[in-house]
Amino acid sequence: MRTIQAKDIIDAVATMCIRANTELPDDVRTKFEKAMAEEDSPSAKEVLRQLLENADLAMKTKLPLCQDTGLAVFFVEIGEDVAVEGGNIKEAINEGVRKGYGEGFLRKSACDPLTRKNTGDNTPAIIHFDIVPGDKLKIAYMAKGGGAENMSRVTMLAPAQGWEGIKKFVIERVAEAGPNPCPPTIIGIGVGGTFDHAARISKKALLRRLDDTHPDPEIAAMEKEMEDALNKLGIGPMGLGGKTTVLGVKIALEPCHLASLPLAVNVQCHSQRHEEVEL
């Protein structure tokens, strides 16, 4: 059994919250630069130029890239041979969020769903736990802003609708969302599992790098097909028109009930703020 101190988890989480919100991931920056070179429309180019300038400024000033520093979402893989000392892991993650959002001057956006009273420290975090073999603890953090999250949907298709049905639903969702979620967006698609599981894997898929290729060639081809179709919508950066409506499409596919075809579309804004740490 390997022991990990709760304090180390708190510090690692706090650091991730601050870094992810102030430093644009390098794969996103590369995509912005590529898109800027490919766009013909002056307004599309100008939006991308502003986003790159914004990223430079955020890095320099330590101001968040976006004022909506999101709900703090975590995907945690905890090894079966790991014991946490000096506190429990859930509380340590929440404490890390308090620390990071406080010290990093990040916006606290968590509130009661009905009274709308702010909890004041951006907790509780949304934490997904997976128990895995081994003695490692992997924590992935994602800042999920409200504007993009609100454009996400879960639906239960009929099995006969298949890939064509999935494509139609996703394209229609992105078309309908239009300029609202800060395009160019990144689209996480969860297919299979159950109603809730599809949503979870659609979000987890967003942790992948934009420049990776799905290890399953068939799914990789689906991702490419979907990305090309979505970019043909012509919504463009901030909805002003152009070739870049999405920066990437990430699909997670898992077995489901023979009567079901669960589908979740998780829309992520262009900044794609996330970090991972292994303890």
Place this chain on the structure above:
Amino acid sequence: MAEYSLNTPLTDEDLKPLKAGDVVKLTGHIYTARDAAHKRLFDLLDEGKDLPFELQGSVIYYVGPSPAPPGRPIGSAGPTTSYRMDTYAPRLHKLGQKASVGKGKRNDEVKQALKDNIAVYFGATGGAGALLSKCIDEAEVIAFDDLGPEAIRKLTVKDFPLLVINDSHGGELYAKPDRKAAGL
């Protein structure tokens, strides 16, 4: 596409020439308000009370800024999605609000209110909160402090970069999604 420099408060004469796609550099005072603040403004109106700022000629910025670090007037301050304020905007425009600043689509009622009251909807670049904060020289909470990021702030802005999304003549800048090209 024309470029204008305008000062607040805005007038009919300022806004009549504006067309969707025009660039506006805005200087003066603007007021922040989003979901919860709008609800409270409506409560005040329903009770016949005064609002915390002069609505006539006003610009409302849909933003919930991040906290100001030491030595800065404000944190990151980019626009939030505007449709959530669609239920409120027509009444406020009727009472004198001249412009809103946000991102994303507005509904038909808001677009009609822009025409009826010679008002405009401006877009600012979503997710460029650090960049936009450079144009904000001062920020002061003037109402609903308990709402935290959603409190109403009076911002002093200089050459705040805006794009006319919906003008007062029915024009709109946003691209219509080409569903057919995408295979629908």
